[in-house]
Amino acid sequence: MNNNSRANENGMSENGPEDCMKLLSKVLDNEANDDLKDQFLEHIKICMPCYQRYHLDMAIKQLLKTKCGNKKAPADLIQSIRTQTSPPPAQ
Amino acid sequence: MEKNYTIAEKHEIFNSEFLPFIGPMYNFAYRLTLNEDDSKDLVQDTYLKAFRFIGSFEKGTNAKAWLFRILKNSFINDFRKKSKEPPKLDYQEVETYYNSDDVDEKLTIDLRAETVQDMIGDEISNALNALDIDFRTVIILCDLEGFKYDEMAKILDVPIGTVRSRLHRARNLLKEKLADYARNMGYT
Numbered sequence: 001m002n003n004n005s006r007a008n009e010n011g012m013s014e015n016g017p018e019d020c021m022k023l024l025s026k027v028l029d030n031e032a033n034d035d036l037k038d039q040f041l042e043h044i045k046i047c048m049p050c051y052q053r054y055h056l057d058m059a060i061k062q063l064l065k066t067k068c069g070n071k072k073a074p075a076d077l078i079q080s081i082r083t084q085t086s087p088p089p090a091q
Numbered sequence: 092m093e094k095n096y097t098i099a100e101k102h103e104i105f106n107s108e109f110l111p112f113i114g115p116m117y118n119f120a121y122r123l124t125l126n127e128d129d130s131k132d133l134v135q136d137t138y139l140k141a142f143r144f145i146g147s148f149e150k151g152t153n154a155k156a157w158l159f160r161i162l163k164n165s166f167i168n169d170f171r172k173k174s175k176e177p178p179k180l181d182y183q184e185v186e187t188y189y190n191s192d193d194v195d196e197k198l199t200i201d202l203r204a205e206t207v208q209d210m211i212g213d214e215i216s217n218a219l220n221a222l223d224i225d226f227r228t229v230i231i232l233c234d235l236e237g238f239k240y241d242e243m244a245k246i247l248d249v250p251i252g253t254v255r256s257r258l259h260r261a262r263n264l265l266k267e268k269l270a271d272y273a274r275n276m277g278y279t
Contacts, residue, residue, distance in 0.1 A: 025259060029233055031240055055204040057262065060215070060269070061234045063207060067215045069235040073117035077131045078110070081138045085105060087098060 020050055028057050093146045101145050108154040109141055115236055116158060122231050123166050125220055133170055137162040156238065160246045163228065202270040210272070218268035226261035233258055 020043070026032040027040045044051040096104065116137065120130035140161055141148070148157055207215075219227060232238045232246060244251045 021259065022255070025255065029240070029258075030237075052203065056202060056207060056266070059204040059207040060262070060265065063210065063215045064219065064230065064234045067213075068122065068219055068231075069115075069118060071114075071118040071121050073113045073134065074127075074131065077117065077134060078113055081110075081113075081135055084135075084139060085102075085142045087102060 017049075020047075021053075024050060024054055024057065028054065028061060094149065096145060096150075100150075101142070104145060104148070104150055105142055108150070109138065109158060112155050112158055113138075115155065116162060118235065119159060119162060119231055120166070122219070122227065122235075123163075123224065124170070129170070133162065133166060136165050136169065140165065153242065155236075156242045156246055159232070159236070159238075163246060202266055202273060206273050207269060210269070214269060214272040218265050218272065221268060222261060222264055225257060226264055229254060229258045230261050230265065 023032065023036060023040050027037050032040065040050075040054075044054055113134065117130055117134050120133040120137075121127065124130050124133060137158065141158055144161075148154065219230060222230065228247070229243065232243045233240075238246065240251050240254050243254045247254065249257075
């Protein structure tokens with residue numbers, strides 16, 4: 001569902017499921033403005049496939065963030081970078 | 092336009108705008124190389140390059156995206172040439188294959204949010220690591236680091252439409268792998 005498309009009385013995009021997927025991704029990734037977001041959240045109240053898909057995608061996104069995003073940089077790496085970029089000692 | 096920073100300004104920018112991102116940078120490098128020593132080399136190379144070319148960075152702008160772009164290019168241009176990684180899959184082929192609607196249909200049947208939330212082991216990490224590098228990269232940038240689509244387009248040097256379609260396919264592939272794990276664990 002792009003900015004030009006309208007929702008019908010069921011909240012479904014007139015352009016079909018493909019547009020729903022685009023809108024779902026925008027909402028999931030915080031790329032949708034408030035209007036589009038509200039439109040989508042209304043739509044998933046009455047559309048089970050979109051509702052399930054949205055919650056599945058959100059669960060995966062959150063799991064990725066918690067499980068795969070926390071690798072700490074080793075202290076020796078930070079030290080090595082600092083040493084190699086530090087200014088030469090003053091004369 | 093090239094900036095003429097003084098030595099002191101260069102260090103100030105490097106310390107206050109670049110070094111704070113060393114955690115996400117290392118995580119990105121690790122997810123690309125899947126090896127700790129290689130990640131350290133890649134991050135170090137990237138930071139030294141960033142320092143050398145600091146004149147092309149405008150103070151106060153998006154340092155994280157700038158650094159991620161250098162790291163991604165270093166990985167592709169320098170690192171992968173040295174490594175013995177098999178040649179990249181033909182992207183178009185993958186794109187066409189996974190463009191089919193069948194993938195979407197199968198996924199909605201097989202995998203549920205509750206199942207994913209029950210995954211407490213390494214399944215998600217293994218599924219991510221198993222993705223082809225182009226697909227893995229968009230997931231890292233978007234879901235782990237929270238980059239916006241336009242930032243990702245700049246980091247990857249591709250149009251926003253490509254970012255969107257790559258992300259869509261990457262998520263479908265990830266779900267296929269998670270659905271496999273779920274089946275093997277007896278969740279479905």
